[in-house]
Amino acid sequence: MPWNDQSSGSGGPGGGQGGGGGGPWGSGPRQPWGQPPRGPQGPGPGGGSGGGQGPDLEELLRRFQNRVRGGAGGRGGSGPQDPDGARQAGSGLAVVGILALAGWAASGVYVVDEGEQGVVTRFGAYVDTTGPGLQMHMPWPIEAHQTVVVTRQQRVEIGRVDDRDVPEESLMLTGDENIVDIDFTVLFRLKGEGATPYDSGAYQWVFNLQNPQSVVRGVAESAMREVIGRTPLEAILTTQRGQVEQQTEELMQRILDAYVSGVEVLEVQLLSAAPPPEVRPAFDDVVRANQDAETEINRAQRFLNEQVPLARGDAARELAQAQAYREQVVREARGDAERFRLVLDEYRRSPRVTRDRLYFETMERIYRGADMVIIDGGSGVTPILPMENLRRRTPAATAPGVSATPTPSSQAAPSAPRTGAN
Secondary structure, three states: OOOOOOOOOOOOOOOOOOOOOOEOOEOOOOOOOOOOOOOOOOOOHHHOOOOOOOOOHHHHHHHHHHHHHOOOOOOOOOOOOOHHHHHHHHHHHHHHHHHHHHHHHHOOEEEEOOOEEEEEEEOOEEEEEEOOEEEEOOOOOOEEEEEEEOOOOEEEEEOEEOOEEOHHHHEEEOOOOOEEEEEEEEEEEEOOOOOOHHHOHHHHHHHOOOOHHHHHHHHHHHHHHHHHOOOOHHHHHOOOHHHHHHHHHHHHHHHHHHOOOOEEEEEEEEEEEEOOHHHHHHHHHHHHHHHHHHHHHHHHHHHHHHHHHHHHHHHHHHHHHHHHHHHHHHHHHHHHHHHHHHHHHHHHHOHHHHHHHHHHHHHHHHHHHOOOEOOEOOOOOOOOOOHHHHHHOOHHHOOOOOOEOOOOOOOOOOOOOEOOOO
16 A cells, blocks of 8 residues: 655645644654655645655556666656666666677687687688687677697497497498498598698588588498498408408598598498308308418418428538538548558659558458467567457557457467568
């Protein structure tokens, strides 16, 4: 309900709470919060022309709503205008405008991380390529930027998403019309700076490709299907996995270069290659057989590596022995020839002495193993010989110039000495 502040006007005591009387909190024309009214607020209730009436709570609420909406005073002539509210609304609009302008200017500030480049465009046209750090361009929508990973490796997996098989990508037809399940990964990065900014990998990645990641995935899948379509299933599962990876990498690079994509393919890795489930046990047997064959080949190669050096060593030893024997025989032959020449020279100078010496040497060689004793009796004295000792002595231990061999006990020695004649 409204609170009325009565003034001492000419209205008299009639028509409500009479003039001269105080309000509900004391005497005098005051509002409920103890402040005097600002001025006349209109005719009093009951048609009196006495004191004015202050704004009620509904009017205050209406003014507050108008200020929030940005208005001044009442709407549609429902109340008087408020100058203070209009000034406050204008100040709020100015602050909002300044903040909006600052935010618009800040839209041109961006950060480029290490290993990245920023491509700046103006109304969609290329302007500049920026490096790592805090960068700035004209606010949107005048200029915009796109951050591109350049030096770091990027990875694309085909046939598998979050460790879940994707048959639409992994099932492929081989050269011998079999189906194989292929999962592989492609590692790539963007090319570096070129002769001009338009030759750089970042520019070509942004302007020459629409949705570049999808383009790389599509090219990788297409290249792998082409290579698999030329290769038999058994070769894919066993011996030609590296060849399949190499051919796919080369084919991808040719296609991406034809697109002028700025992409450099680093490596293609086959994660898995498996036959259909219906024939998988048979192919597993084939793989195991090939592995056993490789094991045997490696074992044979190891045995070969062990035996070849041994055989070469034996051959070298035999060759060295043959060479030594040859040297020995040649030297012996040369020695015999030289000895014969020397004997011949001596024979020519003294034939008799040489004949006697040759005779004695020959008889020594002949009777060296004979079982007899030869005694030189030229001195005329019959010696007493210890026959038992002579039997045990070796021919090398006999007296010089005498060749003797012990006789058996059953054979008697000659009874009389025999003088050897020349």
